[in-house]
Amino acid sequence: MKAGIVGASGYVGGELLRLLANHGDVEVTVATSNKHKDEKVARIHPDLYGLTDLKFTGRSIFDLLDDLDVVFLAVPHGTSINYVPQLMESGVRIVDMSADFRLRDPDKYPVWYGFEHPYPDLIKKFVYGMPELHREELKNARYIAVPGCxxxxxxxxxxxxxxxxxxxxxxxxxxxxxxxxxxxxxxxxxxxxxxxxxxxxxxxxxxxxxxxxxxxxxxxxxxxxxxxxxxxxxxxxxxxxxxxxxxxxxxxxxxxxxxxxxxxxxxxxxxxxxxxxxxxxxxxxxxxxxxxxxxxxxxxxxxxxxxxxxxxDNMIKGASGNAIQSMNIMYGFNESEGLTAPSLFPV
Amino acid sequence: MKAGIVGASGYVGGELLRLLANHGDVEVTVATSNKHKDEKVARIHPDLYGLTDLKFTGRSIFDLLDDLDVVFLAVPHGTSINYVPQLMESGVRIVDMSADFRLRDPDKYPVWYGFEHPYPDLIKKFVYGMPELHREELKNARYIAVPGCxxxxxxxxxxxxxxxxxxxxxxxxxxxxxxxxxxxxxxxxxxxxxxxxxxxxxxxxxxxxxxxxxxxxxxxxxxxxxxxxxxxxxxxxxxxxxxxxxxxxxxxxxxxxxxxxxxxxxxxxxxxxxxxxxxxxxxxxxxxxxxxxxxxxxxxxxxxxxxxxxxxDNMIKGASGNAIQSMNIMYGFNESEGLTAPSLFPV
Amino acid sequence: MKAGIVGASGYVGGELLRLLANHGDVEVTVATSNKHKDEKVARIHPDLYGLTDLKFTGRSIFDLLDDLDVVFLAVPHGTSINYVPQLMESGVRIVDMSADFRLRDPDKYPVWYGFEHPYPDLIKKFVYGMPELHREELKNARYIAVPGCxxxxxxxxxxxxxxxxxxxxxxxxxxxxxxxxxxxxxxxxxxxxxxxxxxxxxxxxxxxxxxxxxxxxxxxxxxxxxxxxxxxxxxxxxxxxxxxxxxxxxxxxxxxxxxxxxxxxxxxxxxxxxxxxxxxxxxxxxxxxxxxxxxxxxxxxxxxxxxxxxxxDNMIKGASGNAIQSMNIMYGFNESEGLTAPSLFPV
Amino acid sequence: MKAGIVGASGYVGGELLRLLANHGDVEVTVATSNKHKDEKVARIHPDLYGLTDLKFTGRSIFDLLDDLDVVFLAVPHGTSINYVPQLMESGVRIVDMSADFRLRDPDKYPVWYGFEHPYPDLIKKFVYGMPELHREELKNARYIAVPGCxxxxxxxxxxxxxxxxxxxxxxxxxxxxxxxxxxxxxxxxxxxxxxxxxxxxxxxxxxxxxxxxxxxxxxxxxxxxxxxxxxxxxxxxxxxxxxxxxxxxxxxxxxxxxxxxxxxxxxxxxxxxxxxxxxxxxxxxxxxxxxxxxxxxxxxxxxxxxxxxxxxDNMIKGASGNAIQSMNIMYGFNESEGLTAPSLFPV
Missing domain, CATH: 3.30.360.10 (Dihydrodipicolinate Reductase; domain 2)
Structure with missing residues (x-):
């Protein structure tokens, strides 16, 4: 299965790349970054030296959907809403790392995030990506809102x-x-x-x-x-x-x-x-x-x-790990796939 | 003026030594330590290399009071009570870094420290060494209970x-x-x-x-x-x-x-x-x-x-600094004496 | 395949346990420690909480060889020599993390390690566990001396x-x-x-x-x-x-x-x-x-x-990683088995 | 005595300010910074909160020399040469923290610093500010080139x-x-x-x-x-x-x-x-x-x-401390003035 990551040069995007490098069912084929377009992913995420030759692309994710099954949005709060409607139309599944679809009550967005939510109806289509609380819903999900750390x-x-x-x-x-x-x-x-x-x-x-x-x-x-x-x-x-x-x-x-x-x-x-x-x-x-x-x-x-x-680990169970665990449930993969590394102790 | 420190090989004792090394009115002439007796103070507190030739003594503080004006007790909770009555009798002033005389209500000791306070009447003779709250009392104090960090x-x-x-x-x-x-x-x-x-x-x-x-x-x-x-x-x-x-x-x-x-x-x-x-x-x-x-x-x-x-700084305003500031007030020294070092930034 | 680790409560032993937890061909069934005998491995190596119920044993490794294919010696320099002859007799293979069999010239031991090597002939049976230099020898090895970090x-x-x-x-x-x-x-x-x-x-x-x-x-x-x-x-x-x-x-x-x-x-x-x-x-x-x-x-x-x-990483390529990579070569496993984790970045 | 610091918002400038705050013979009255002009010094150097109300000035040091005895140049290599000739003419003494006047042989500058030294004759007027090697020269110095860390x-x-x-x-x-x-x-x-x-x-x-x-x-x-x-x-x-x-x-x-x-x-x-x-x-x-x-x-x-x-400490003996010690010698102050703080241990 093929995955794309929008905003892949940040730490959350990097952690998705790191964890998915050892995932048996998913291959990341697209990593977008405006800031680092055309640079090697491993320059910014040096843990990936020797593990991937992928480069960041500056192209729009919308032009790259043909070969993708799932898109991870590793973008700032208030930015995912600019991607989600069109991604939904394309049929691709979405794992959103931002807060844009976490709060069930759209009225919370102006209070806590400072913007009126433009797509209150779409919120309902997302499942909160916390497997221990929402496993059954995740099994039938197409869109996942990954919890904050x-x-x-x-x-x-x-x-x-x-x-x-x-x-x-x-x-x-x-x-x-x-x-x-x-x-x-x-x-x-x-x-x-x-x-x-x-x-x-x-x-x-x-x-x-x-x-x-x-x-x-x-x-x-x-x-x-x-x-x-x-x-x-x-x-x-x-x-x-x-x-x-x-x-x-x-x-x-x-x-x-x-x-x-x-x-x-x-x-x-x-x-x-x-x-x-x-x-x-x-x-x-x-x-x-x-x-x-x-x-x-x-x-x-x-x-x-x-x-x-x-x-x-704020980057794993607090972000990319729960994202992948939730995705594994959504797709019916082994729930632990890609997530079996012990902690690094001592470090 | 001459000071002795009981329990001088710990970090609180070391910080008293460090701060008093630059105090114009006080000289530390006695530093006791059972564990490190007869060793140079600077072996344990390497900040004092080149600044003092003092050695730790294993002798009892009670045998060394003749030349001392003030004794700092830098010993564990429950230990100062073993020193205070006899020190009081000797006429020396006391700055106690432990908790043994901080709580006005002796009934708190069994609850929080696990021992019955043996000298409830002596607690009243101590002033809580927080200058900002107790400056007037400190002016007339002979015994100071230095606050916890x-x-x-x-x-x-x-x-x-x-x-x-x-x-x-x-x-x-x-x-x-x-x-x-x-x-x-x-x-x-x-x-x-x-x-x-x-x-x-x-x-x-x-x-x-x-x-x-x-x-x-x-x-x-x-x-x-x-x-x-x-x-x-x-x-x-x-x-x-x-x-x-x-x-x-x-x-x-x-x-x-x-x-x-x-x-x-x-x-x-x-x-x-x-x-x-x-x-x-x-x-x-x-x-x-x-x-x-x-x-x-x-x-x-x-x-x-x-x-x-x-x-x-837990070692200064949270311990030895408040001890010295309170002592300065007690003796009528310049309240800031020994305490004017800026913080070390960046470190 | 079953492995035992002698001296498993130290950091090198812990790292072997951590890496082998994800090794498809090897299971650690014995972990000895005198200091921590009968305690859970995960108490000392908390990265293994939830991943193993193994306990340290205080029994002699020699009493436990029946079910073991390979023994890792994670013991101090000068100690492996006490294990190796008897282990060799038993037919078990050995991966020695100490320096006892690293130096081809036995005369170096008195100079650098302070002891006369008691088994100069056994040194020749060990291969220096650095795959990039000794891969061919490792393929035929039975005993590996893992390089120092x-x-x-x-x-x-x-x-x-x-x-x-x-x-x-x-x-x-x-x-x-x-x-x-x-x-x-x-x-x-x-x-x-x-x-x-x-x-x-x-x-x-x-x-x-x-x-x-x-x-x-x-x-x-x-x-x-x-x-x-x-x-x-x-x-x-x-x-x-x-x-x-x-x-x-x-x-x-x-x-x-x-x-x-x-x-x-x-x-x-x-x-x-x-x-x-x-x-x-x-x-x-x-x-x-x-x-x-x-x-x-x-x-x-x-x-x-x-x-x-x-x-x-001194614990991996500098110790347990090279040990496992060398062992993989010795047994004809996939050389990367158990060693594919990317580095943890940033940390 | 009054001192000015050019480039006072950097770490070297900050350390001069920190150390001179406790110097009995010198008062810093001018601290220049283009980047932080008109801001309080303590915003950038928070160790000085409560110790000074000085603000950075964006004015040229040349307009402020009337009230200054000594100027510290805490500017990048290649920049001090732009200040020194005019400062010398004004009669003010100079302590240069940069490398511009450290090397006695002007021919070293193109090789190591990439510029032809424009004032080779002025180099001779500087003394290398390392008291242990150049104390006698420093006694007669007017210009000090402070060593690199x-x-x-x-x-x-x-x-x-x-x-x-x-x-x-x-x-x-x-x-x-x-x-x-x-x-x-x-x-x-x-x-x-x-x-x-x-x-x-x-x-x-x-x-x-x-x-x-x-x-x-x-x-x-x-x-x-x-x-x-x-x-x-x-x-x-x-x-x-x-x-x-x-x-x-x-x-x-x-x-x-x-x-x-x-x-x-x-x-x-x-x-x-x-x-x-x-x-x-x-x-x-x-x-x-x-x-x-x-x-x-x-x-x-x-x-x-x-x-x-x-x-x-690269900021003290490796920069501002040697600067002040050398300045003390140049002016005949107590050589240790402002420099008696013990190290901060442990930290």
């Missing part, structure tokens, strides 16, 4: 607990994110000397993943919660840890039970419970390079709080 | 806002701490390959700085708040960022007004408000090496939340 | 140039190595706060890989060179860069020609020549996670010097 | 040994440099995600500090040596380690004797000889933040080589 870690770690009797419907989420989450574009604040060793609150309030998390918690549990999300960049390239404070009374046994039940049979979800390990709680260090989401929690008895952790 | 950053960033009308008396604090906060002792989880690139939730609930923060917020504002603190180690050596969610309605102008008023005239408090800088919010990167605490906040209008940040 | 990077980058007319038979090699190269054992100098940001000359002279490099340059080119090797630990976990100064006159075209010819058809050797990339010369950053060795050079016309670079 | 570390560590009987007059120097050495200017290869964890050979041959090192070795010892310098960026912000291979026969006692004699009485030179410390050889980690140069060596008996190390 912080949203993924938050949803995975909150959903199993949101059905508890909450003392407070506000859930505080503190996210620590590697630099790859903010892309490859040039900006003075990204210069190594300015960025190294920093803990940078880049979006302390109003983060756009907020409505996405609320939507999926509602979907999974029927509960209306409000998410108080603050996002920080920390001194690493890959990985996210989200720390969520859920104000409810429970104990360890019940908590683990909730997680086990919620994720029964899920092969990319790991519960981190070994207090004798150096890694007592989920830690991005031990997931980078893999499609795993690691989950765990602590109980704060002093104020009846569950401190719930999610750790993912 | 996470506690300091939390108190500085929460106190000005705690007088607002709170929607919820629970304040969530997420702390990101450098590795120096966990000391120099050997432990497999500290091995570089195991620790590099990690975001480690080392104390997600039940952190011992909790009652200290609550106590000082009460002291500063009269408010009873509950602190939901989660502490993480991040991939750096020095520095703390605390991110606190205070659920109250305010706006930017009022918020900055509260900070300005609360810290009027304080020379070690900086308000970080320049949105055109690479450093839009407090960031440990720009305080390391200095005695500054950087404060700033964002308003979350979606859920009436103030996201308040405090950034400090 | 710095040795590998040095040999790969020097051998093609050593046939030139040298102005000086001394070749200076400066190695920069990640922390994983010094293992997981506890040691105060490895504590994160002591190690972070350092550039540590850990073996400036007398490095044990010296005779190994000289031996293989001799093997490849017939030349007797002397290697002036200095090894440094730098601020990262994985990867090696070696910078070698070869004093000879050549130009870029001839230099690239030598490299191309020497490594013709080698799929794990990449020549880094793209001066428009962010990665103009080999850099460990772009090989970590892969089995590639990246090679490149600069010409110093001022003193007729070739500055030749080799970059590898 | 890699050159400094190399000269300090090679000069004491260059008087030995050399087997080979080529000395190999391998430099590992922090990112601050390549400045604050924007460039895709500096983006954090591209740069983190890398070991980047940025100037493997033809480095411009080469003739500067050769000149000063000649000056110090009368010897003509050739320097084979290769420079690498490593994963840190501040600091340089140079590893130099000097091919000569000596032993430890004689070697230490040479160093002690050469640097007798020098308070900013430290000899690192404590093999029981975590820091057995010079390491940038233990000098950052200070004006120290740390020196040490190992003897390679196998090939009669001295492996000599120099470690400095």
């Amino acid at each position: 912080i949203a993924s870690s938050s949803i995975y770690s909150i959903a199993p607990f949101a059905s508890l009797d909450l003392d407070n419907n506000v859930i505080t989420v503190d996210a620590k994110v590697g630099s790859s989450g903010s892309g490859a574009e040039l900006d003075e604040s990204k210069v190594f000397s300015e960025r190294y060793n920093s803990v940078r609150a880049y979006k302390p309030a109003g983060h756009r993943h907020t409505p996405e998390i609320e939507q999926e918690i509602k979907y999974a549990t029927g509960r209306d919660v409000k998410i108080a999300l603050s996002a920080h960049s920390v001194n690493m390239v890959r990985g996210i840890l989200t720390t969520s404070s859920i104000f409810a009374k429970t104990d360890e046994i019940h908590g683990w039970g909730l997680l086990r039940e919620f994720y029964s049979g899920e092969k990319f979800v790991r519960l981190i419970m070994d207090k004798k390990s150096n890694f007592k709680y989920p830690d991005p260090k031990i997931v980078v390079g893999s499609n795993f989401v690691d989950l765990g929690f602590a109980i704060d008895r002093y104020i009846n709080r569950i401190v719930s952790f999610g750790a993912i | 996470i506690a300091s950053s939390s108190i500085y960033s929460i106190a000005p806002f705690a007088s607002l009308d709170l929607d919820n008396n629970v304040i969530t604090v997420d702390a990101k701490v450098g590795s120096s906060g966990s000391g120099a002792e050997l432990d497999e989880s500290k091995v570089f390959s195991e620790r590099y690139n990690s975001v480690r939730a080392y104390k997600p609930a039940g952190h011992r700085h909790t009652p200290e923060i609550e106590q000082e917020i009460k002291y500063a504002t009269g408010r009873d708040v509950k602190i939901a603190l989660s502490a993480h180690s991040v991939n750096m050596v020095r520095g703390i960022l605390t991110t606190s969610s205070i659920f109250a309605k305010t706006d930017e102008i009022h918020g900055w007004g509260l900070l300005r008023e609360f810290y009027s005239g304080e020379k070690f408090v900086r308000l970080i408000m320049d949105k055109k800088s690479n450093f839009k919010y407090p960031d440990p990167k720009i305080v390391v090496g200095s005695n500054f605490v950087d404060l700033g906040f964002a308003i979350d209008r979606y859920i009436n939340r103030i996201v308040s940040f405090g950034a400090i | 710095i040795a590998s990077s040095s040999i790969y980058s020097i051998a093609p140039f050593a046939s030139l007319d040298l102005d000086n038979n001394v070749i200076t090699v400066d190695a920069k190595v990640g922390s994983s190269g010094s293992g997981a054992e506890l040691d105060e100098s490895k504590v994160f706060s002591e190690r972070y940001n350092s550039v540590r000359a850990y073996k400036p002279a007398g490095h044990r890989h010296t005779p190994e490099i000289e031996q293989e340059i001799k093997y490849a080119t017939g030349r007797d060179v002397k290697i002036a090797l200095s090894a440094h630990s730098v601020n990262m976990v994985r990867g090696i860069l070696t910078t070698s100064s070869i004093f000879a006159k050549t130009d870029e075209i001839h230099g690239w020609g030598l490299l191309r010819e020497f490594y013709s058809g080698e799929k794990f050797v990449r020549l880094i020549m793209d001066k428009k990339s962010n990665f103009k010369y080999p850099d460990p950053k772009i090989v970590v996670g892969s089995n590639f060795v990246d090679l490149g050079f600069a010409i110093d016309r001022y003193i007729n010097r070739i500055v030749s670079f080799g970059a590898i | 890699i050159a400094s570390s190399s000269i300090y560590s090679i000069a004491p040994f260059a008087s030995l009987d050399l087997d080979n007059n080529v000395i190999t120097v391998d430099a590992k440099v922090g990112s601050s050495g390549s400045g604050a200017e924007l460039d895709e290869s500096k983006v954090f995600s591209e740069r983190y964890n890398s070991v980047r050979a940025y100037k493997p041959a033809g480095h411009r500090h080469t003739p500067e090192i050769e000149q000063e070795i000649k000056y110090a010892t009368g010897r003509d040596v050739k320097i084979a310098l290769s420079a690498h960026s490593v994963n840190m912000v501040r600091g340089i380690l140079t590893t130099s291979s000097i091919f000569a026969k000596t032993d430890e006692i004689h070697g230490w004797g040479l160093l002690r004699e050469f640097y007798s009485g020098e308070k900013f030179v430290r000899l690192i000889m404590d093999k029981k410390s975590n820091f057995k050889y010079p390491d940038p980690k233990i000098v950052v933040g200070s004006n120290f140069v740390d020196l040490g060596f190992a003897i390679d008996r196998y090939i009669n080589r001295i492996v000599s190390f120099g470690a400095i």
Whole structure:
């Protein structure tokens, strides 16, 4: 099967290329980039030196659809909407990495993304690409809206607990994110000397993943919660840890039970419970390079709080990995195809 | 004036030595260490190579008091109580870096530290060494209990806002701490390959700085708040960022007004408000090496939340810097003596 | 095919486990560790959480040979010699990660390793596990001595140039190595706060890989060179860069020609020549996670010097990757089996 | 005394501002920057928040000389020559951070810097600002040419040994440099995600500090040596380690004797000889933040080589620190004024 990637010179596009290089059922034959057109893909994504001779093309994806089965849109928010209607008409399937079709309620777009959604009817045709919550829908999907990275870690770690009797419907989420989450574009604040060793609150309030998390918690549990999300960049390239404070009374046994039940049979979800390990709680260090989401929690008895952790590789389970896992389900491939690499430890 | 440091081979002791090396009024003449007795201080604290020929002594501090004016106790929690009564009798002044005399209410010790406080009456003789809140008391102090590092950053960033009308008396604090906060002792989880690139939730609930923060917020504002603190180690050596969610309605102008008023005239408090800088919010990167605490906040209008940040060098404003600043006040020295180094930027 | 790993709780053992987890022809059924016996492998190697339920065994490998085809010895130098004779008798094949059978000349052992080699005759039965130089021998091997990490990077980058007319038979090699190269054992100098940001000359002279490099340059080119090797630990976990100064006159075209010819058809050797990339010369950053060795050079016309670079993941092409590639050749498996993961970029 | 800094928004200019903020005899009253004119200095150099209200000026330095005693030129190579003649005429003293007046032989400029030096006669008026080698000249200087950072570390560590009987007059120097050495200017290869964890050979041959090192070795010892310098960026912000291979026969006692004699009485030179410390050889980690140069060596008996190390903070002893120390000598100030901060350890 043949795939094209629009916006393939960014980090998300690069990660799709990297993962699909080892996918038995998919070959990437088109990678578009205006900025790097006619350059070798491996110049920008040096992990692919020796693995591909593909070049970025500056041609329009619409001129290249004849040989493509699926198109990945690895473009900024607000840009996918310019591609989707015509792609749909062509009959190609779509995996959209942007936020443009994630929110079921079109009225959220002006509030959180600053634009009126031009195709509210098309949103319904997309399935939210989180296999653990939407596997059945994905089986019949043609269009996938891949979740946001912080949203993924938050949803995975909150959903199993949101059905508890909450003392407070506000859930505080503190996210620590590697630099790859903010892309490859040039900006003075990204210069190594300015960025190294920093803990940078880049979006302390109003983060756009907020409505996405609320939507999926509602979907999974029927509960209306409000998410108080603050996002920080920390001194690493890959990985996210989200720390969520859920104000409810429970104990360890019940908590683990909730997680086990919620994720029964899920092969990319790991519960981190070994207090004798150096890694007592989920830690991005031990997931980078893999499609795993690691989950765990602590109980704060002093104020009846569950401190719930999610750790993912933001580029894999937080983006391209979930995209591929969802695509595998959509096409009926082995769900793990292309995603079996262990994490790279230590690194 | 002559000072002795008990437990001088740890990082807190080392930082006292480093800062006092440039203090015009104090000379450190005694540095005790059982583990490193008779070794040169500069072997363990290599920043002091060429600056001191002092050796660690294995002798008891009690045999060395004749020539000392002040003793710094840089020992673990639960250990200072073994020194304080006899030191008091000797007439020497005490700056205690441990938690043993921080909590005014002795009943908190069994709950949070796991021991019954043996000298509840002596607690009253200590002043909490946070100059911005306790300057007048410090002028008449003989004994100083230096605040905890996470506690300091939390108190500085929460106190000005705690007088607002709170929607919820629970304040969530997420702390990101450098590795120096966990000391120099050997432990497999500290091995570089195991620790590099990690975001480690080392104390997600039940952190011992909790009652200290609550106590000082009460002291500063009269408010009873509950602190939901989660502490993480991040991939750096020095520095703390605390991110606190205070659920109250305010706006930017009022918020900055509260900070300005609360810290009027304080020379070690900086308000970080320049949105055109690479450093839009407090960031440990720009305080390391200095005695500054950087404060700033964002308003979350979606859920009436103030996201308040405090950034400090955990070893300086979070420990040895506040110790020295408090000592300066106690002795009537220039309050900034020994503390005027700018941060080291970039590093 | 079934494999056992002796000393499986170290980083080299862990990397064998990680890579073999995705090997289609080999299953690891035995992993020994005295220190961690009866503990789950995934506690120590958390990348394997969810991928294996294997536990470390404290039993002797000699009691477990019935079901094993091949034994990997991931033990310290001087220890493999205690295993090899009895393993040979049993008929099992051996892949030795230590230096005990790397040096063809037994007289080198007392000089460089401090022990008289007890089994000089057995050395001849081992093939040096560097496929690009010893592929034909490996096809008929039963016992493989896997090259050292710095040795590998040095040999790969020097051998093609050593046939030139040298102005000086001394070749200076400066190695920069990640922390994983010094293992997981506890040691105060490895504590994160002591190690972070350092550039540590850990073996400036007398490095044990010296005779190994000289031996293989001799093997490849017939030349007797002397290697002036200095090894440094730098601020990262994985990867090696070696910078070698070869004093000879050549130009870029001839230099690239030598490299191309020497490594013709080698799929794990990449020549880094793209001066428009962010990665103009080999850099460990772009090989970590892969089995590639990246090679490149600069010409110093001022003193007729070739500055030749080799970059590898010390754990893969510098240890477990070459072990597996050599094993694949020995058994006639697909030479790339288990080794096709691209590097993890960016990380 | 009043100082102006031309090009004050770069890292070298920032470091001058940082160090002079604590200098008792000098006040910086002018800081020029075209790019950041009229912006607060503290926006670009956030270490100076709260310490200065100075703004960058876009005015010409020539219009501001009336109130200045000394001008620091923190501008790129090839630019200082545009300032020096007119500044000299004005009577102001000059501390030039660029390379434009470092090389005594004007014929070196076309070869190494690509321009014909327009003022060969003015070169003679400058003293090379390395106090340990040129103190007497500095006492009578009016114009100082501050050494390059890699050159400094190399000269300090090679000069004491260059008087030995050399087997080979080529000395190999391998430099590992922090990112601050390549400045604050924007460039895709500096983006954090591209740069983190890398070991980047940025100037493997033809480095411009080469003739500067050769000149000063000649000056110090009368010897003509050739320097084979290769420079690498490593994963840190501040600091340089140079590893130099000097091919000569000596032993430890004689070697230490040479160093002690050469640097007798020098308070900013430290000899690192404590093999029981975590820091057995010079390491940038233990000098950052200070004006120290740390020196040490190992003897390679196998090939009669001295492996000599120099470690400095590239921004201090490698640039602004030597500038200030030299200026202190020129003006007869206390030579250590402004330079007494210990290194920041650990960081």
